[in-house]
Amino acid sequence: MANMPDSSRQFAADTLPAAPGNDASTRGPLESVELLSGNPRRRRDRRFRWLCIATATLSVLILIGLLGSILIQGLPHFTWTLITSGPEPDPHQAGIRPAIFGTLWVCLICGLLTLPIGIATAILLEEYQPKNRIGRFLYGLIQLNITNLAGVPSVVYGLLGLTAFVSMFGLFSSTSQDPEAPSSRYEIGVQYFDQFFSEGERAILIPIDSAAAPMTQPVAGMTALNFYGEEIRPTVLAPGQPLPTNESLQYTLYADAEAGRITHKAWYYFSLPLGRGVLAGALTLMLVILPVVIISSQEALRAVPSSLRAGALGLGATPWQVVWNVTLPSAMPGILTGAILAMSRAIGETAPILIIAGIVYISRAPQHLMDDFTVMPLQLFNWISRPQEDFHSLAAAGIILLLGILLSFNAVAVLIRQKLHKPLS
């Protein structure tokens, strides 16, 4: 038996060797070795600790300096006007409202797109490991790609977004080289109108089937819509004919009147290629943060002990049931923390949006997915590049707002980590 005392191994007290003590012969090669004095080591330890404290304090001081200067410069402009009004030429009336909404739209859509794709990719890479050599090679390739993409400068993603989303490689512009030309788009949720102004200064609208149709010429007896969408029959006069005096001029116009083409876009307006809209911006930001989300989700999944997976598999769970019931719930705090930190990066991202949206004057919040937009960092960039000192202060106020939003995002990440964190084994 394993625990049976074996007489050959038994130590009797009298057969034990003498206690080592100061007997030099028992120290072997250590005998000739000098012991280090403890003092220099402890001095070095103290010095290292002071170095750590100094560097930590320095970084905090720099942060305090930055925040202080921004607060001093920005606080006078940090008013309701900043949040409620658009970019006016007068710095005292200008605000950042369209950019706030632009940021919200872009980040919301970006998050909705990134989370499922990112988590699904991480699950594929971590939980569905390939068995054969070709599969492993492909996985390695994907992994290498993702790791490298995480380090690509975001302006490169901007260029990619411009090609892939804004103009969609020119796939839809068979008739025109200009991706912005209306004739080369596929659209839903839009109505084109040719608009005339009557002699009574009222709008007269003629619905048009396609954006490429030739401009309408006023014809006697044609039907049209008024400003309120009611059907009307405008009176068309030949050029040079005197205006009638006995009737209202509301819906009277000359046959040589020139039309202007306008559009009415519904909230579900969608077009291909995407153009310089909110969706293209969100997709581009998705490219920027997707590698980060995938990698952090992978880390979170990898942190789930494999004994839990084995336990679920041993109970007859399918791989999907293992992921859904065991791995994913355990990894969720980590995944969400990573995703929120990635989102806060997306909020601060300027370069790709600059390429997608350009610096344009945007005075209202986006109305649909294809609408022109701007985001907060872009608006701040715009203000800072102006010569007037007041705009610089306005930008500082905007920075305070942006920092506040970012800090609250990070606070949510910390809260989630604390609330959902459970020991896993």
Added chain:
Amino acid sequence: MPDPVTTRPLPPSHLDPSREAALATSPPHPPQTRVANRTSIELRHLSAWYGDFQSLHDISFDIPANRVTALIGPSGCGKSTLLRWINRMNDTIPGARASGTLQLGETDLLARATDVVDLRRRIGIVFQRPNPFPKSIFDNVAFGPRLHMRMTRSQLQDVVEWALRKAAVWDEVKDRLAAPALGLSGGQQQRLCIARAIAIGPEVLLMDEPCSALDPASTLAVEDLIFELRKQYTIVIVTHNMQQAARCSDQTAFFYEGKLIEVGATTGVFTKPKQKQTEDYVSGKFG
């Protein structure tokens, strides 16, 4: 020097008196009659590889139903590999393959076409370290039934209570079924894992060193449980603890370097081993 195997007394046992008496009085029958009745799992010429490394060499023996079969042997001898082939846990390991016959009743356990999900419902497994899910005690036991069965809430409650009672942990947890399972002690966690495994009504229970991470008192509780459970389940237990194999198994198989050296009734293997290697191992000369 006297032969330690033949002269040593039975190991000091902490079994309850009736069981000890039962063990002591059971005559050392030869395996055929001692481990009589039905065969549960049949192994014929089973060989297994991890990549180029052959981990099992031509294993053939029967695992009887409603008995405890202990697999013993030094580390790396292939006993855990064998266990993991029985419910195909090796499927998750790249490069693992096996040849020969491994059958549970009519089911070919090695066939590619065999549905491993259904298989694992019939063959439960308990691991070395307790691995309850980070869920409540109730949800841990209800996990398996929820995967495989459609049942009402009250049926589920009945199943959970039944399984926890069977695993002899009900009295300790009945007042805190909603509490997190990870708050239990190691021994309780392991019994919870056994309850989780039997809650889906398996025919076979595989145990991979179920007590190696437990303290002696918890080990005792789990061993008692194993002895109790053999009335209903075929149990295969891998253990490093020779006393444990002697205490709670009916049949013992000794493995060395991937080969089956000896298999037979536990009392026979421990008191009259036929092979020199077995004798050396069970007497503690190596391993």
